[in-house]
Every structure is written in C-alpha cells, then in structure tokens.
Amino acid sequence: MQFPSKLIADAVASFTKLPGIGEKTALRLVLHLLKQPTESVSNFSTAIERMRSEIKFCSQCHNVSDESICNICTDTRRDQTKICVVENIRDVIALENTGVYNGLYHVLGGIISPVDGIGPDQLNIATLINRLENKECKEIIMALNPTMEGDTTIFYITKLTKDKNIIITSISRGIAFGGELEYTDDLTLARSFSGRLPFENYLSN
Amino acid sequence: MQFPSKLIADAVASFTKLPGIGEKTALRLVLHLLKQPTESVSNFSTAIERMRSEIKFCSQCHNVSDESICNICTDTRRDQTKICVVENIRDVIALENTGVYNGLYHVLGGIISPVDGIGPDQLNIATLINRLENKECKEIIMALNPTMEGDTTIFYITKLTKDKNIIITSISRGIAFGGELEYTDDLTLARSFSGRLPFENYLSN
Numbered sequence: 137m138q139f140p141s142k143l144i145a146d147a148v149a150s151f152t153k154l155p156g157i158g159e160k161t162a163l164r165l166v167l168h169l170l171k172q173p174t175e176s177v178s179n180f181s182t183a184i185e186r187m188r189s190e191i192k193f194c195s196q197c198h199n200v201s202d203e204s205i206c207n208i209c210t211d212t213r214r215d216q217t218k219i220c221v222v223e224n225i226r227d228v229i230a231l232e233n234t235g236v237y238n239g240l241y242h243v244l245g246g247i248i249s250p251v252d253g254i255g256p257d258q259l260n261i262a263t264l265i266n267r268l269e270n271k272e273c274k275e276i277i278m279a280l281n282p283t284m285e286g287d288t289t290i291f292y293i294t295k296l297t298k299d300k301n302i303i304i305t306s307i308s309r310g311i312a313f314g315g316e317l318e319y320t321d322d323l324t325l326a327r328s329f330s331g332r333l334p335f336e337n338y339l340s341n
Numbered sequence: 342m343q344f345p346s347k348l349i350a351d352a353v354a355s356f357t358k359l360p361g362i363g364e365k366t367a368l369r370l371v372l373h374l375l376k377q378p379t380e381s382v383s384n385f386s387t388a389i390e391r392m393r394s395e396i397k398f399c400s401q402c403h404n405v406s407d408e409s410i411c412n413i414c415t416d417t418r419r420d421q422t423k424i425c426v427v428e429n430i431r432d433v434i435a436l437e438n439t440g441v442y443n444g445l446y447h448v449l450g451g452i453i454s455p456v457d458g459i460g461p462d463q464l465n466i467a468t469l470i471n472r473l474e475n476k477e478c479k480e481i482i483m484a485l486n487p488t489m490e491g492d493t494t495i496f497y498i499t500k501l502t503k504d505k506n507i508i509i510t511s512i513s514r515g516i517a518f519g520g521e522l523e524y525t526d527d528l529t530l531a532r533s534f535s536g537r538l539p540f541e542n543y544l545s546n
Contacts, residue, residue: 140406140433140437144405150388153381155373156369164360164361166392167431168359170392170430176358177389180358180386183351183355184355185382185386186352187348188375188382189379189383191348191349206345226369229368232343
C-alpha cells in the first residue's frame with residue numbers, strides 16, 4: 137500500500153508489527169489517532185514507552201510489577217501456603233479475574249517443550265524450588281494448559297518436589313461449562329470420567 | 342479487568358481507546374510489546390507521536406502530507422485538468438492504490454449531512470471553488486460513497502460550478518465485480534440499469 141506521507145507510512149508500519157493487525161487495520165488506527173488531539177496521542181505513546189522501559193518483574197514470582205516485589209507477593213492477607221504455577225502473566229491476570237484464588241503465584245515463563253527447544257533450565261523452575269525452602273508452602277497448584285507440554289512440566293516439578301512434603305494439585309480438566317459431551321474429544325471425555333468428583337465440589341465457588 | 346501493574350493498566354487503557362480494540366485484545370498487544378526489546382517499543386511510540394505532531398495537511402487539496410503542499414499536488418507529471426473530490430484521506434489512499442487515476446485530489450473532510458449537523462461551511466468546499474479560478478481544471482470527478490449524503494454533496498458542488506464550464510462526473514455505481522444480480526437491492530439494480538455503458542468502458546482499465 138502507498139501512503140501520502142512518510143510519517144503515516146512509518147506509523148502504519150509500527151502498528152502492523154503487532155499481532156493480528158494488518159495494514160488496513162493499522163491505517164484505520166493511525167487515521168483515528170490523527171483525528172485526536174496531539175496531547176492524547178502523546179499520552180498514548182508515553183504510556184506504551186513507560187510500560188516497556190519502567191516495568192519490573194517480581195523477583196519472587198516473576199509476575200510483572202511496578203516494584204521489585206509484586207503486590208500479590210507482598211500482600212500478607214493472601215494465603216502463603218499455596219503457590220499457583222502458571223505459564224505466563226496472562227494466566228495470572230485470568231485467574232485473578234475469577235476471584236477464586238487467594239494464594240501466591242509463580243510464573244514459569246513458558247513450559248517444557250523439547251520440540252521448541254525449551255528445557256527446564258530456560259524456565260523459572262529453580263526459583264520455584266528455592267521458594268519452597270522456607271517450608272511455608274503446603275500446596276502447589278499447577279494451572280497449566282492441558283497439553284503434552286503442560287503434563288511434562290507437571291511431572292518434572294512433581295519429581296523435584298517429591299521429598300518436600302508438598303501436595304501437587306492440578307486445575308481440573310474436563311468438559312467446559314456449556315460444552316456438549318457428544319462433541320468432546322475422546323481424551324478429554326476419558327479424563328473427565330476418571331477425574332469425576334462429588335458434584336458439590338463443582339459448586340463450591 | 343484487574344492488572345498486576347499500573348503501567349500495564351495504563352498501556353491497556355490507552356489501546357482500548359482505539360476503534361475496534363477491546364480490553365482482551367489490548368492486553369494481548371501490551372504483553373506482546375512487553376516481550377519486544379525496549380528500543381523497538383520506543384521506535385513504535387516515537388513513530389506514533391511524530392506522526393501526530395509533525396503531520397501537515399496540504400494547503401491545496403487537504404490531503405495529509407509531510408510538507409505544506411503534498412507530493413500529489415507538486416507532481417507536475419500528474420494531469421492538472423482533473424480534480425477527484427473525496428470524503429477523506431482513506432479514500433485518496435484507496436484510489437491511489439488502484440493506480441487508475443493520475444490527476445489531482447480534493448479532500449472534503451466529510452460530506453453534507455444535515456442529520457449530523459454537517460453543512461457545506463464545515464467542509465473544504467470553498468477552497469475547491471477557489472482552485473477552479475485558475476481555469477486549468479476541466480473535470481471534477483466525484484468519488485463519494487453512493488448515499489443520500491453523497492448525492493446531496495454532489496448536487497451542491499454541481500450547483501456552485503455550473504457557470505464554470507467544468508464537467509462533473511461521478512464514479513460509476515452498480516453491481517460490484519463478483520456480485521449477484523439476484524441479491525442486489527432494487528435501487529442499485531435500477532441505477533445500474535439506467536447507467537449502463539458500452540461493455541468496453543468497463544474493460545479499459
């Protein structure tokens with residue numbers, strides 16, 4: 137696509153680098169910004185630049201944070217005996233928004249995936265094991281995607297913690313609420329069957 | 342949605358102000374940017390800020406431009422006897438990308454729409470009439486959306502130019518290439534029938 141101005145072309149090119157944004161959408165966004173007051177566009181660009189340059193990662197759980205320890209880790213009202221292990225920051229946000237969990241988190245920064253060349257050393261697993269030294273943690277809740285890679289990661293962490301008197305649990309797998317048994321794949325259905333629980337367990341939250 | 346960091350929350354809020362971007366998409370974009378090098382995020386925000394603060398509008402045709410006169414208006418190889426009137430900058434870009442037109446443009450900045458309170462005085466119509474003074478222009482091609490408002494605008498400009506010996510044409514309306522006659526609305530079909538042309542006219546480009 138040809139643009140009447142290099143400034144427009146540069147801004148469009150910047151937007152198209154974002155995931156899911158093609159040239160037409162980028163142009164729409166740029167022309168929208170062009171109609172906004174200079175100040176609000178300046179605020180937009182400042183918010184993005186500051187976010188990237190000033191963001192910190194919590195030295196304990198690796199979640200994003202404005203401080204060197206995040207406000208979940210410093211919150212003493214939260215249950216210090218539970219650590220929920222997730223793949224990435226997005227999963228922390230998703231779980232926090234359910235409001236169902238009141239413990240701590242640990243962000244792995246990925247999952248073990250030999251196909252992609254990701255081994256345990258590239259993930260925040262060593263720091264997780266270190267966190268268990270203070271003996272406060274009684275349960276590790278694995279909240280990973282139910283895939284081969286997720287299961288491998290769970291097995292690996294389970295092995296590392298087996299002499300530590302900690303329960304490893306996993307968020308339940310099964311048929312999503314509103315889903316249909318008939319159209320559920322065999323593996324999910326089989327696991328859902330063998331993982332059955334007294335019905336009241338599903339109603340407690 | 343709750344975010345673990347105010348910096349993230351601010352960046353997400355900035356993105357959600359853009360058209361068609363909800364909170365989930367905004368978060369996805371922000372977390373994508375978080376994974377990029379600081380420098381490339383800085384380039385992104387600079388491109389957007391510069392685009393808004395340094396952009397100029399061509400004093401002749403009102404198209405966006407890096408200079409005070411745009412590179413379409415200054416290009417002497419373009420046909421100076423034709424002015425194509427469009428609603429907005431996006432239409433200039435769309436037409437330029439077809440490669441079919443080699444004349445000048447005039448961006449109205451909207452169309453006459455009494456319902457929205459937009460009258461001729463809010464549009465760049467006076468400057469269009471001024472451009473006709475030098476007598477170079479022989480044809481005004483109206484490339485407006487085929488709506489009531491578009492037609493009103495065409496009538497209004499036609500009236501203002503009727504003593505100027507200029508042909509006013511409109512881009513053709515009809516059934517889009519690949520469309521089906523059976524599913525075309527009555528008005529389009531009727532206009533398409535009365536606006537019929539020798540077939541070779543549609544093949545010339």
